[in-house]
Amino acid sequence: MSTQQFTNQNNASAGNSSAVRVGVLGFGGLGQAAARVLAPKHEMLWVAAADQKGYACNPEGLNPDACIKVYQSQGSLGYLEPAGRLSSNSIADLIENASVEGYFLALPNLPNTFMASVARQFIQSGWRGVLVDAMKRTSAVEQMLELQDELQEAGITYMTGCGATPGLLTAAAALAAQSYAEIHRVKITFGVGIANWEAYRATIREDIAHMPGYNVERAMAMTDAQVQALLDETGGLLTLENMEHADDIMLELAGICSRDQVTVGGVVDTRNPKKPLSTNVQITGRTFEGKISTHTFTLGDETSMAANVCGPAFGYLKAGVMLHRRGIYGLFTAAEVMPQFVR
């Protein structure tokens, strides 16, 4: 392996024939954004997707516009002509029928056991390749940790917590930590602005579950009307503090600090695409000379949640493919591996 070989490998896969064949599981707001992110890439080809009711796969590549149109008008990719199939077991059927090297799991975070159950499906199917999730909750990542031996034995390279936060901001914290002899605090504060919450129904319920007086069960049970009523009360803003976010366990696993030194909070504006504040992570520590200081990584306000989640997810997928092709399997977090830029 060398920088030259990295480059050659990239060049070699620039044509579609050698592009990494990618699938997307889940086709809500995040899955649809993932399809649009993938569309212009030369190094990856989007060939497979599944939702709750069906799936679609085409070795020549799927068309995002056609897929999104079918999903929005008919409720499932299974209605896509001719590549779609309706199925009550869509993930298992897709795994069996599609030739895919890496999947992005753009699935709802809830219930909290869901992602691990999907990982088990992959393990049991005998499929080998790369899986990437953008999971949020610490407890969900803990469940993935229990699967690490099984993932390794199955020949699966699983990249967990590889969205925006955890993901991009966790990696920035891991990087920033390098300047310090010890880390005192990692503080993640996010601002999210979305013009229309109904495009992100699952994500919004996940956010509500973090609010005082709510939990996962209560948030999941809310009807759209109840969500709307809550948002009417708060002027469309969701203010979240001390959220259970897996950035904490990921930085602990990387040996950077203990999980109680990591805090995550933020403000979601569900009525305005402009962010209520600039998403940032602050890393405070002590240098070897005894100085206390803080590095800050701030995301540009014009970057959407979709861009900051899907971009890193595919960057980690590419890094995962490089590991997988070298026979390196098991579980990795966004804090351990450098994502690779996908052209």
Add this chain to the structure above:
Amino acid sequence: MSTQQFTNQNNASAGNSSAVRVGVLGFGGLGQAAARVLAPKHEMLWVAAADQKGYACNPEGLNPDACIKVYQSQGSLGYLEPAGRLSSNSIADLIENASVEGYFLALPNLPNTFMASVARQFIQSGWRGVLVDAMKRTSAVEQMLELQDELQEAGITYMTGCGATPGLLTAAAALAAQSYAEIHRVKITFGVGIANWEAYRATIREDIAHMPGYNVERAMAMTDAQVQALLDETGGLLTLENMEHADDIMLELAGICSRDQVTVGGVVDTRNPKKPLSTNVQITGRTFEGKISTHTFTLGDETSMAANVCGPAFGYLKAGVMLHRRGIYGLFTAAEVMPQFVR
């Protein structure tokens, strides 16, 4: 490989007996800072160092205070009792006599061919392990690129450009790029404050070489009195624009942008430890939705150049050791690999 195994490996090397045995080549300001950075680490043990006139090695570990005292009072580590040896061929002698898994090359960047010539010495010696440099210039990294096949064949994992810039800030740019479909510009602006330039004689000449009207030869030929006279003219400030910095080629090699989209500049205050401005990198790009935006990574003002160079250098050394132990050799840049936190 798995997160669990990462953790176990870390735990296993927590005692000195299994710590990574580290050497430092060069014992000016940067090498001395490296010794102080290493001192409290459990996962690494500083056992070897060389300067122009001699070397010192001790498998039980070297004492930074004793080494710095001898070097400053007598001009070489070779005078250290009992671990020091004077030598006109100090690097080759150290390679032969010390048992070291990874070296940090805290050597002057000038002449521009120096680092590659040291790498060749390692290749020719038959030594196998990890080398890390904090080189600055694009042309110096280009020379390392020519050695990649030889490094790989020699069983050496060489991490280049792994200081602050290039290094920490290049990696931050590579990470930030993940949010974007294409990158328009990477702009690195650094502020450095040092109380006493005479502690960083080589580094200051390297900076002067970037100034209008100067070049490497002219800067290297300057006497201390001439440097002092220049600094008297500028009030102790060195203002640098469009510097030849290897961040450009490293981001190009990582496929993130072309080198002409990367600019590096800054201000060095040689009379004040306070930074004249906050060191930062701005990454501007276009998201998949067509939005133009800029992510920013800013270093805390209280962090010194030494902390921001040596911390990342050893973080990349740890990452390099993990690659080397898996049989992954060759040349890597700071933009390709996530540095690992050293405890």
